[in-house]
Amino acid sequence: MMNFLRGICLMGMMWPLGLSAADPVKSPAERLVIGLDLSSSNPLVTKPLYAQKLARRVGDHIRKLPLRSSVLIRTFGDSDGTRNTLRIDEVVSARNRPENIAASVELLIASVPQLVSDGRLDAQPSTHIIGFIKTMHLAIGECRTPTTFILLSDGLEDSEYARLRNPGARLPFLDIRAPQDKRYKCDELQILGLGEGLALQSDIDQLRDEWRNWASGDGPFQRFSGLRDW
Helix, strand or coil: HHHHHHHHCCCCCCCCCCCCCCCCCCCCCCCEEEEEECCCCCCHHHCCCHHHHHHHHHHHHHHCCCCEEEEEEEEECCCCHHHHCCCEEEECCCCCCCCHHHHHHHHHHHCHHHHHHHHCCCCCCCCCCHHHHHHHHHHHHHCCCCCEEEEEECCCCCCCCCECCCCCCCCCCCCCCCCCCHHCCCEHHHHHHCCCCCCCCHHHCCCHHHHHHHHHCCEEEEEEEECCCC
């Protein structure tokens, strides 16, 4: 992670240094998977103010994590793995405190439009959300550790699974592991920015229903939330 962060600092940004705060209340460790959607349809790659808004929301979540929690950050877009090489793994500890991790992650997310503009991250022509979730879910395996996926995405799947920009398009059922086995269900899927770019509220509501039906019930998550404005 540090090499990537040093690169961002060369852009004239300063990373927060050791902040002090009371120790988090002792509670079970959690796992947070953060997915940065770099598809060209997602405003995250082009709008700095929007990226800052997303950054604050994610940072607030990280600050609440207890000790020994893990934070995994990945980029996704199309199926070409060579375009999605950003991999950051952090563990909350007494020395690597949640507020420090939160500040660093906020700066990274807020910097995405500039990093894309500079060519250090690739804007991509398609959106493989399901493929990303499937890959990460299988990598994690059993979700005995409470696990939340937060995707910074417009939610417009554009892959062989579905073309959600097309009228009447639907997400397919996708059996990830054994959905009836609670050990394989992660806690929650959150999509922040769901429906950004869609003009009609009815289309946004339909998109939210599609992801809720796909994610929960017989899907790989216990809960789903899709937010556009907060």
